[in-house]
Amino acid sequence: MSWFTRMFTSTIGQKLIVALTGLFLSTFLVVHMVGNLQLFKDDQGMSFNLYSVFMTSNPLIKTVSYILYLSILFHAFKGLHLAYKNLKARPVGYAVVNGKANSHWTSRSMGVLGTIILVFIVVHMNDFWAEYKFGHIPYVQYEENLQTGEIKSKPYIDEAGNPKTIAKKVEETIISKDGIDYKLTITKDLYAEVAEAFNNPLLVLLYVIAMFAVGFHLFHGFKSGFQTLGLNHPRYNPAIQFLSTWVFAVIIPAGFAAMPLYFLLIK
Amino acid sequence: MSGNMNLTLKVWRQKNKDDRGKFETYPVQHISPDMSFLEMFDVLNERLINEGKDPVAFDHDCREGICGMCSMFINGRPHGPLQGVTTCQLHMRSFRNGDTIVVEPWRATAFPVIKDLAVDRSAFDRVISAGGFISVNTGNAQDANSIPVPKDDADAAFAAATCIGCGACVAACKNASAMLFVSAKVSQFALLPQGQAERQERVLSMVAQMDAEGFGSCTNTGACEAECPKGISLSNIARMNRDYIGAQLSTQKA
Numbered sequence: 001m002s003w004f005t006r007m008f009t010s011t012i013g014q015k016l017i018v019a020l021t022g023l024f025l026s027t028f029l030v031v032h033m034v035g036n037l038q039l040f041k042d043d044q045g046m047s048f049n050l051y052s053v054f055m056t057s058n059p060l061i062k063t064v065s066y067i068l069y070l071s072i073l074f075h076a077f078k079g080l081h082l083a084y085k086n087l088k089a090r091p092v093g094y095a096v097v098n099g100k101a102n103s104h105w106t107s108r109s110m111g112v113l114g115t116i117i118l119v120f121i122v123v124h125m126n127d128f129w130a131e132y133k134f135g136h137i138p139y140v141q142y143e144e145n146l147q148t149g150e151i152k153s154k155p156y157i158d159e160a161g162n163p164k165t166i167a168k169k170v171e172e173t174i175i176s177k178d179g180i181d182y183k184l185t186i187t188k189d190l191y192a193e194v195a196e197a198f199n200n201p202l203l204v205l206l207y208v209i210a211m212f213a214v215g216f217h218l219f220h221g222f223k224s225g226f227q228t229l230g231l232n233h234p235r236y237n238p239a240i241q242f243l244s245t246w247v248f249a250v251i252i253p254a255g256f257a258a259m260p261l262y263f264l265l266i267k
Numbered sequence: 268m269s270g271n272m273n274l275t276l277k278v279w280r281q282k283n284k285d286d287r288g289k290f291e292t293y294p295v296q297h298i299s300p301d302m303s304f305l306e307m308f309d310v311l312n313e314r315l316i317n318e319g320k321d322p323v324a325f326d327h328d329c330r331e332g333i334c335g336m337c338s339m340f341i342n343g344r345p346h347g348p349l350q351g352v353t354t355c356q357l358h359m360r361s362f363r364n365g366d367t368i369v370v371e372p373w374r375a376t377a378f379p380v381i382k383d384l385a386v387d388r389s390a391f392d393r394v395i396s397a398g399g400f401i402s403v404n405t406g407n408a409q410d411a412n413s414i415p416v417p418k419d420d421a422d423a424a425f426a427a428a429t430c431i432g433c434g435a436c437v438a439a440c441k442n443a444s445a446m447l448f449v450s451a452k453v454s455q456f457a458l459l460p461q462g463q464a465e466r467q468e469r470v471l472s473m474v475a476q477m478d479a480e481g482f483g484s485c486t487n488t489g490a491c492e493a494e495c496p497k498g499i500s501l502s503n504i505a506r507m508n509r510d511y512i513g514a515q516l517s518t519q520k521a
Contacts, residue, residue: 007515010474011444011484012508082484086442089376089483095277095290096369098343099441102493108441110486224487230509232502 012228014082019228021075022221026248028068029214033255040262044153045191046142052132052190053170076118083111106220113217120210127197132190138163140189146174146181156186198263211257219249272298272359275367276311278323284379284387290369300360304347305330305337307359324383332356332496335431338438339384340371345435345494353433353496373434375443376481388434390480391448397476398469399452401461414460424458427451429497436491436499442483447491449477450507451499457510467514474511 007013035055038048055061099108106113131137139156156164170187198204222244226232231240273296281288295314298307305327312322328336337354341347347357362368372380377390416424428451436447453470456462462469485504492501 003515003518003520006475007512010511011478011482012474012511013515015484016508016512086444086483086486089443089481090374090441091376092374094340094343094371094374095279096343096371099490101344101348102439102490103441103488107486107488220487227487227501227505228485228508230505230507230512232505 011082014078015228017074017078018082019225021071021078023225023229024071025068025075026218026222026225029218029248029252029256033252036259037255039191039194039259043151044142045140045189045195046144046151046153046185048191048194049140049187049189050170050185053187056132057169072121076114079114080111104220106216107224110217110220110224113213116213117210117217120206120213123203123206124210127203128190128193131193132188137188137190137193139165139186140192142183142185142187144183144185146183155189194259195263195267198260198267201264204260204264207260208257211253214256215249215253218252219244222248270300271296272300272362272364272366274298274307274359274362274365277367277369278384279371280323280383281372281380283382288380298359300358302359303330303355304339304341304357304359305355324381324385326385327355330355333431335433338373338386338388338434340373340438342369345373345438346433346496350493351496351498353431353435356496373438375434375437377443377445378434378437386434388432390482391432391434391445393480394445394449394473394476395452398465398472399456401456401465403461416459420458424455427454427458427499427503430455430495430499431497433496435494435496437482439490439494440483440485441488441490442486444485444491445477445480445482446485446504446507447495447499447501449473450503453507453510454503457506466510467518468520470507470510471514471518474507 001009008017035051036048038051039045041047055065099105140153141156143152143154144150156166158164166186170185172186173184175182175184198207223240226240273294276293276295277290278293279288280291293311295307295311298310302310305325308323308325315322326336326338328334330337332353332355335353337346339346339354341354341357346352346354348361349357370384372378372384373386373388375386378386378388381387430448430451432448434448437443437445440446453473456469457466487501487504489501492499
């Protein structure tokens, strides 16, 4: 057995995979949440739609996204595999277990919370990621008045009302009308897709439940990842604890949950 | 006999490791609050012997909290409801008259039940044999001051070395992981100059043996630290993780 195999078949090595992928996924959540805040912008979705183009065409981001998909798979299946092995480490259980006396419930429920998140990711990627990449999302045309900044949008359709498409992901042209410059932007209208999806209260409920799961999962998971890497020191433990609790268990899930609720209740 | 307690014990009885085992209920009367938990079991066993029944097998030795032999899982917690004590140092005043107390053996694949509440913890011995030592030539001990050890390191090494190997960490862990025990035994040498020569080999061998024994993996719940009668710190687990990863990446061995 090579050292590499030995390391990544040991319990610590396998946990290292879970920790590294988990921490990487945590950094992704920050980017994903901050980027998606553009959904709240009152511009008929133009910046969000242009952001979607950027995120699906920039070579660096595309490369990272493939690492991300692999990380999700490794994290989920290695985690479940270890959870299964851990069950086998105690085949006969206790009649009475007083878990709350010695540990936080989130730390004892990572498998269940993670499974909820995995189901959510499948639904979420099927709704938006697969739809954007392989589905038929209609195009939208924005007309931005470069003098006043006012934005108007209309569906990109021909005279008969049939949806038109363009060869590129986005097409931008500047035109002049009555001495005023306008910027025309044609792109896929993922924003409308999002708005439509979040009109479904059941889907919104799934999203909100999933964000609770994300919050509780990361409340333990983020700091646990550092411990597995061997990073435990009084100097920086308070910072890890703070990030775990406030950023990853509160702000990030609350920001994500606000998006579907915004479309269901306000928009 | 005022102030004495009447209790109901639900005790795991199992003839041998192949027996399925089941709970037996025993009422015990006139228990002094000043008795230790094990003395209460002595009273029960005296009665069972007088009745011609099989006494409850349980592990014990020093009965002063330092040997690590006693190992009862009491009302869902190893060594019972108190923090920082072993079962032998748990007194009946920690319970109330009329309580029902459930007593189980440590549960883990690596700790098979021998009989009743006694489990086989020789998996720990095999982990120690794999590398939990330093190799020194025999002869006179050298002068203590010839090896300088910073006070903080000496204290941390000593704190790790207070582990009595009772197995409460494994019993408390939802994954039956032995990481707290193994990390304490790795750390007590890793922190001292005498432990440096075999530092990498030690952590690699001890973790390999720990895995071979069928202990689960650590999910950092912290249950072990909370239940450890000696208060062994989770920072030892982080140190072992660091040492293990570092050793795998840099050891000279193929």
